[in-house]
Amino acid sequence: MSTTHVFSRALAVTAAAGLVAGILAAAPAFAADSAAPPSAAAIAAEDKGGAGQGRSVAPSQLAAGTQISRNEVINRAASWVGLGLEYSWDNTYQGYRTDCSGYASMAWHLGTPGLDTTSFVPSGVASWISKAELKPGDALLNDAAGALGHIVIFAGWTDSSQSSYDAYEFTGSGVQHRAIPYPYFSGHGTFKPVRNNSIVDDVTTTGDEPVAGNWDAGNGSPAGNVGVFRPSTGQFHLRMDDGSLKILDWGQAGDIPVSANWDGAGPDNVGVFRPSTGQFHLRMDDGSLKILDWGQAGDLPVAGNWDAGNGSPAGNVGVFRPSTGQFHLRMDDGSLKILDWGQAGDIPVSGNWDGAGPDNVGVFRPSTGQFHLRMDDGSLKILDWGQAGDLPVSANFDGGNGTPAGNIGIWRPSTGQFHLRNDDGSLTVLDWGQPR
Incomplete structure (x- = not known):
């Protein structure tokens, strides 16, 4: 029994109002005299890294999330793919900010509207781990602030070389599910593995x-x-x-x-x-x-x-x-x-x-x-x-x-x-x- 999973997505291309500078910093450059504007798929393929994010929730709300299994994290992350959500520092969907850190907060089932990249580890919600410890449901985090920071949900290695991984992320062009070179595309900051302190391994039976x-x-x-x-x-x-x-x-x-x-x-x-x-x-x-x-x-x-x-x-x-x-x-x-x-x-x-x-x-x-x-x-x-x-x-x-x-x-x-x-x-x- 078996099957592979490859997502085919139509990704919306948007820029949050009032955030033009942050979006432009992450968006790819295209020739001004192009015969036609680039497609959403083309922009999604070039779009990498963070595009800014809203403020974290207040310190009093930074309690660790409820216990969550690795499969549930991946299923929650997948649930936003293909919805055409627009990237925004200010808007929310299902109570979570529609930016990279709000999306990760949603996948980890943290409090709404979500943390920002500077807060996951200092708040006690997450801890740094090694590459060898990475499992589906963990993340790769660049803990810089604003448009310089970014977080990506790790879904598994693409092959045994562990040189790239299957991932979910929210970038300026929308929610994406794609393969990413480890630890992240070059030129977008320093990314390190991180783990939600409330995540638990999925129950596996030792029975027949x-x-x-x-x-x-x-x-x-x-x-x-x-x-x-x-x-x-x-x-x-x-x-x-x-x-x-x-x-x-x-x-x-x-x-x-x-x-x-x-x-x-x-x-x-x-x-x-x-x-x-x-x-x-x-x-x-x-x-x-x-x-x-x-x-x-x-x-x-x-x-x-x-x-x-x-x-x-x-x-x-x-x-x-x-x-x-x-x-x-x-x-x-x-x-x-x-x-x-x-x-x-x-x-x-x-x-x-x-x-x-x-x-x-x-x-x-x-x-x-x-x-x-x-x-x-x-x-x-x-x-x-x-x-x-x-x-x-x-x-x-x-x-x-x-x-x-x-x-x-x-x-x-x-x-x-x-x-x-x-x-x-x-x-x-x-x-x-x-x-x-």
Whole structure:
């Protein structure tokens, strides 16, 4: 299971009234005799650094914010992207100033209207940290005053070199989500890592996580089966068709399991999505490792054969981004396909629901116990299966009966049981994994 998340944004270009000097200091210069004015996208690409900011709240209001998780910080930051908000020292949105420090204050859920860049650390709200300590939800801060200061929300490293990072910031051209060279674009002051003192790591379970796939394909079996990933040991415990156990050492605590036919032949295999790096670590049939940079912290992984319509037999990866309700699927040539499907709180699944063509996406909605599956023509198929607390799986569980379509199922952590739905709607229950 997996998907990448790339935002496509239309950014408003504005200057706050009475702040012309501050905006001009940060805005790019364009030739006076241009045939046409620069587009908003062009200005956004060139716009870097702060464009001034309003005064901080009074010292009596500088108490640290409420406890907040890293995923919530990223989701709050993402919620302002694409709204067309105008940069202003004086205006507010949702109670927060619409400038760089007001935006960071909003993402960190601090008091309104927000602090300024000179106040985050002295007030006790935040503390300096090292580059090695950076995690999604932290920030890069230039603590100078006014237009010289700036703050950027850190969302994760773009790759393992840690030379650039995924970030959210509010500049003179609007709220932006983009990659930034570490620690920031040159010529815009000194930026250092900083952490909200009230932030907490997202809860990660050390209990089993379910997977499903055709582990027996090399023996000519067409049916999918189940398994679990055990983070405490970094092992996959896979159930074969005869009920026997196959153990594979792959992954570590904090990883999220995925499975698909990465090689395009033989059995399905396993892999993990590592939120801390935004990387997939895929196991090939010969036991070798393939690493793909795709996704970011907060994303949930999916996997499937998105290219099957082009004759490609190999599975690929993708991510579901709850903050936008979008799947970001990686095609075999490395290109991106975005599908709007689902909402915050949904858990992604993927499978060949139509029984022909490419695999498609879907979500399990714990609040209703329903699967919302996307068919090849974009239509919706809803299946009632499962309940709150269940975790979804999908595979061709009926493959032994010659049916080509994918099926859904759930793993119930409280009992350590899989409840699998067959094509005729009947239930197969399998005891596999350790109850939580």
